[in-house]
Amino acid sequence: MDTTINVDSKTRDRLAVLAEARGTTVRALIEEFAESTLTPAEMKEHADRTATYLAEHFGVTVTDESSAEILRGVRGQVAARHAAEPDAV
Numbered sequence: 001m002d003t004t005i006n007v008d009s010k011t012r013d014r015l016a017v018l019a020e021a022r023g024t025t026v027r028a029l030i031e032e033f034a035e036s037t038l039t040p041a042e043m044k045e046h047a048d049r050t051a052t053y054l055a056e057h058f059g060v061t062v063t064d065e066s067s068a069e070i071l072r073g074v075r076g077q078v079a080a081r082h083a084a085e086p087d088a089v
Contacts, residue, residue, distance in 0.1 A: 005030075 007015075012026075019029040038046065051062040 015026045015029060019026045022029065024032075047062075047067070054060040054062055
């Protein structure tokens with residue numbers, strides 16, 4: 001069943017540019033986004049499965065604290081790279 005999504009003209013125009021750059025339609029672009037973007041519950045499920053795998057196969061225990069620390073490190077590296085090479089990120 002088709003439906004209409006109302007967005008402002010700036011967003012509509014941006015979606016059109018993105019779709020054209022990918023050689024697709026706005027509809028296909030939005031469908032791809034909806035299919036490939038995980039919900040918070042799906043992300044938690046993936047994280048839990050990964051933590052279980054790491055524990056079972058490598059003896060590594062992933063905690064919320066260790067995950068947060070890793071995320072801070074990655075964000076710091078991205079920020080540093082962006083500061084050094086603004087067009088690289």
